[in-house]
Amino acid sequence: METATRTPLYLLHGDATELFSDVRTESVDLVLTDPPYNLGTFMADRQTNLAAMRANNFVKAGWDNQNYDQWTLLMDCFLAESARCLRLGGALVTFMSIIKVESIVRLAEKHGLYYKTTGIWHKTNPMPRNMNLHFVNSTESWVYFTKKKKTGTFNNGGKVVHDFISMAATPASEKRLGAHPTQKPVQLMEHFIRLLTNPGEEILDPFMGSGSSGVAARNLERRFTGFEKDETYYKLARARVQIDE
Numbered sequence: 001m002e003t004a005t006r007t008p009l010y011l012l013h014g015d016a017t018e019l020f021s022d023v024r025t026e027s028v029d030l031v032l033t034d035p036p037y038n039l040g041t042f043m044a045d046r047q048t049n050l051a052a053m054r055a056n057n058f059v060k061a062g063w064d065n066q067n068y069d070q071w072t073l074l075m076d077c078f079l080a081e082s083a084r085c086l087r088l089g090g091a092l093v094t095f096m097s098i099i100k101v102e103s104i105v106r107l108a109e110k111h112g113l114y115y116k117t118t119g120i121w122h123k124t125n126p127m128p129r130n131m132n133l134h135f136v137n138s139t140e141s142w143v144y145f146t147k148k149k150k151t152g153t154f155n156n157g158g159k160v161v162h163d164f165i166s167m168a169a170t171p172a173s174e175k176r177l178g179a180h181p182t183q184k185p186v187q188l189m190e191h192f193i194r195l196l197t198n199p200g201e202e203i204l205d206p207f208m209g210s211g212s213s214g215v216a217a218r219n220l221e222r223r224f225t226g227f228e229k230d231e232t233y234y235k236l237a238r239a240r241v242q243i244d245e
C-alpha cells in the first residue's frame with residue numbers, strides 16, 4: 001500500500017523473511033527497527049506476572065515466544081538481508097533486549113555490518129511495577145551499525161550526542177487509533193532518523209508493528225518501507241501513517 005504523501009511510504013503485510021526480496025540491493029539508507037526480543041517464553045517460564053499486568057501483552061502475543069534457535073535464524077535472515085539492502089555506509093539501528101545484544105553484534109558482523117554503538121533508551125516514566133520487590137525496569141538498549149564503513153551520515157550539527165536517550169514512554173495520544181504492546185514513541189524514532197539520514201532518503205523497518213518508524217519517516221519527509229506480519233498491527237500502521245500525530 002502506498003500513501004498519497006510527498007515521500008512514498010510502502011507498508012507491506014507479510015513475513016519479513018519473504019518480503020525482503022521486494023527491496024532492491026543497496027537501495028536503503030537506514031534500517032531502523034525493533035524486532036522480536038524473544039522474551040515471551042523467557043518471561044512465561046519465569047512465571048512473571050506480566051500476563052496479569054498487560055491486557056495485550058507480548059508474552060501472549062505469540063510473536064515473541066520462539067525458541068532461541070528459531071529466533072537466531074530470524075535475526076540472521078534480518079541482518080543478512082538488511083546488509084544486502086543497505087547502501088555502502090548506510091546505517092542500521094535495532095532496538096534489543098540488553099541480554100541479547102552480544103548475539104546481535106555477532107550475527108551482524110558476520111554479514112559485513114560494522115559495529116558502532118550500544119546505547120540506552122531510559123524511559124522517564126516507567127510503570128512502577130513491583131517497585132517494592134526489585135528494580136523497576138526503565139531501560140531498553142539499541143545497537144547501531146554501519147555497512148562496511150566506519151562512519152556514515154551523522155547530522156549532529158556540531159553538538160555532542162549522547163548514547164543515553166532520556167525520553168518518556170509512548171504517550172496516549174499516539175495510541176488513539178489502537179495500541180501495540182511494545183510501541184515506540186515517534187519522537188524516539190525521529191531522533192535516529194534526523195541524525196542518520198537526510199530528507200528524501202530511504203528507511204526500512206522490517207518489523208514495524210504499529211508503524212511508529214513510518215510515522216516518524218513521514219513527519220521528516222523520508223521515504224519508508226515497512227513490513228508487519230500481524231494483520232491487526234499492519235492495519236494500525238496503515239491508519240497511523242495516514243493521519244497526523
Ligand SMILES: C[S@@+](CC[C@H](N)C(=O)[O-])C[C@H]1O[C@@H](n2cnc3c(N)ncnc32)[C@H](O)[C@@H]1O
Nearest residue numbers: 015016034180183184207209210212228229230
Ligand atoms: C517489537 S514489535 C515492533 C513495535 C514497533 N516498533 C512499534 O512502535 O509499534 C515487533 C513486531 O514484529 C512483528 N513480527 C514478528 N516477526 C515478524 C516477521 N517474521 N515478519 C514481519 N513482522 C514480524 C510482530 O508482529 C511485532 O508487531
